[in-house]
Amino acid sequence: MRIVHVGLGNFFRAHQAWYTSVAPDAGEWPIAAFTGRSPGAAAALNAQHGRYTLLVRGPEHDEAEIIGAVRAAYASDDHQAWREHLAAPRTAVVTLTVTEAGYLRGAGGGLDERRAADDVSAWRRGDPVRTVPGRLMAGLAERRISGAGPIAIVPCDNLPANGEAVARVLLDFTTQAEPALVPWIRDNVSFVTTMVDRITPRSTGEDVRAAAELTGFDDAVPVVTEPYTEWVLSGVFPAGRPAWEGGGARFVSDVTPHEQRKLLLLNGGHSLLAYAGSARGHETVADAVADPECRAWLAQWWDEAARYVPLPPAEIAAYRAALLTRFGNRRIRHTLAQIAADGSQKVPIRVLPVLRGEMAAGRIPPGAVRILAAWIDHLRGAGAPVDDAGAAPFRERAGDVRDVLLLLAPDLAGDEALAAAVEKATLGA
Numbered sequence: 001m002r003i004v005h006v007g008l009g010n011f012f013r014a015h016q017a018w019y020t021s022v023a024p025d026a027g028e029w030p031i032a033a034f035t036g037r038s039p040g041a042a043a044a045l046n047a048q049h050g051r052y053t054l055l056v057r058g059p060e061h062d063e064a065e066i067i068g069a070v071r072a073a074y075a076s077d078d079h080q081a082w083r084e085h086l087a088a089p090r091t092a093v094v095t096l097t098v099t100e101a102g103y104l105r106g107a108g109g110g111l112d113e114r115r116a117a118d119d120v121s122a123w124r125r126g127d128p129v130r131t132v133p134g135r136l137m138a139g140l141a142e143r144r145i146s147g148a149g150p151i152a153i154v155p156c157d158n159l160p161a162n163g164e165a166v167a168r169v170l171l172d173f174t175t176q177a178e179p180a181l182v183p184w185i186r187d188n189v190s191f192v193t194t195m196v197d198r199i200t201p202r203s204t205g206e207d208v209r210a211a212a213e214l215t216g217f218d219d220a221v222p223v224v225t226e227p228y229t230e231w232v233l234s235g236v237f238p239a240g241r242p243a244w245e246g247g248g249a250r251f252v253s254d255v256t257p258h259e260q261r262k263l264l265l266l267n268g269g270h271s272l273l274a275y276a277g278s279a280r281g282h283e284t285v286a287d288a289v290a291d292p293e294c295r296a297w298l299a300q301w302w303d304e305a306a307r308y309v310p311l312p313p314a315e316i317a318a319y320r321a322a323l324l325t326r327f328g329n330r331r332i333r334h335t336l337a338q339i340a341a342d343g344s345q346k347v348p349i350r351v352l353p354v355l356r357g358e359m360a361a362g363r364i365p366p367g368a369v370r371i372l373a374a375w376i377d378h379l380r381g382a383g384a385p386v387d388d389a390g391a392a393p394f395r396e397r398a399g400d401v402r403d404v405l406l407l408l409a410p411d412l413a414g415d416e417a418l419a420a421a422v423e424k425a426t427l428g429a
């Protein structure tokens with residue numbers, strides 16, 4: 001294998017595996033994919049020899065492709081396979097889709113030591129590690145021993161500066177667990193930063209039937225995705241990479257403007273709809289954007305967020321227009337509950353940069369305030385259910401907006417006008 005992936009979920013199969021499958025040199029880049037946590041996805045995929053159906057769902061009809069880029073799938077606890085793949089000289093790239101929570105980042109962006117502590121102890125005892133930083137370190141330790149040479153790590157999760165983010169947590173983890181490995185990582189591992197975009201909801205039983213009808217292939221685990229796709233990358237691939245440009249991937253010197261455009265406008269917009277839209281009784285993104293009230297809130301948020309996207313206004317306007325079409329695709333059932341998950345990890349990334357920028361400019365931004373208030377309402381029980389391992393301390397404080405702000409953004413918590421605005425925007429006010 002030449003690519004190893006961690007996080008065998010739907011998005012990886014709609015995005016990185018698809019780009020690899022359409023690359024002109026696809027045959028030279030077989031993928032071994034490991035699950036992030038539970039083993040189910042690996043067993044299901046192996047039962048069909050790694051092949052699966054990608055249903056590209058436009059507003060009018062579906063197009064089906066059978067993707068064969070994944071040659072072997074493994075459960076996350078197959079530590080031997082993991083070590084072997086990482087130690088193999090042919091392995092050149094490790095891609096990741098492990099959700100925001102998978103990186104164990106603390107408030108400052110480095111490793112959350114409390115969440116990592118068990119894994120650091122497991123490593124010191126010689127037991128298997130389970131977290132993403134722990135697994136990466138264990139695989140790289142094996143690679144150093146085998147002399148397999150440099151490698152690129154390519155995170156594909158919705159985190160700002162995700163290459164730097166994974167480097168920090170990996171190096172912090174390694175400093176604690178295996179300090180002697182740190183210099184080798186610094187010299188041999190390249191951290192590539194990426195912006196990824198393709199709306200990929202959870203598949204349903206109906207999707208399974210639709211896939212079989214279109215292709216005749218009885219696929220138990222098809223993936224549904226939208227036609228739109230984007231991948232912007234920046235960084236070095238010391239052991240080579242597929243010609244992902246074949247699918248339209250772009251290699252740039254700085255991903256930041258693209259990342260800001262996507263994280264603030266798309267993901268921030270998603271979070272707004274997930275909390276404020278679900279509280280209005282909507283179930284999906286398409287339902288919510290069909291509601292004029294939600295659309296007006298979205299426009300207000302986008303006006304604020306656009307000030308922090310360093311791209312020409314025409315480009316931002318075109319992206320906003322395209323987003324309305326993408327969000328409005330009624331054939332994509334992207335549930336607000338799926339997007340609402342892990343708010344404690346997502347809200348700081350998607351909303352706080354705009355809130356901080358506006359406050360520094362002397363403005364209290366009503367769009368950002370609405371998202372915060374709607375998230376607090378969600379923590380209090382409104383709309384989509386809370387599904388967030390990091391929610392507990394926020395839920396304990398959810399009764400008091402000022403307490404939530406103190407935990408979420410201590411630098412802003414003393415601003416009484418902001419607290420009052422958030423309070424006023426909550427449902428209880």
Ligand SMILES: NC(=O)c1ccc[n+]([C@@H]2O[C@H](COP(=O)([O-])OP(=O)(O)OC[C@H]3O[C@@H](n4cnc5c(N)ncnc54)[C@H](O)[C@@H]3O)[C@@H](O)[C@H]2O)c1
Binds near residue numbers: 008009010036038199
């Ligand atoms: N679905 C999309 O539209 C989309 C688009 C762009 C980016 N992404 C990114 O991809 C991620 C996965 O999305 P998906 O649609 O594939 O979801 P999914 O539920 O299909 O898969 C999630 C994967 O992450 C793993 N995972 C979850 N928590 C983990 C943890 N704490 N440690 C290690 N692994 C963990 C799971 O085991 C699974 O393999 C998102 O969180 C996001 O960062 C998704």
Ligand SMILES: O=P(O)(O)OC[C@@H](O)[C@@H](O)[C@H](O)[C@H](O)CO
Binds near residue numbers: 100270
């Ligand atoms: O995947 P998450 O959980 O990080 O966020 C939910 C959605 O906002 C996200 O998946 C978008 O659909 C995606 O980022 C579009 O490219």
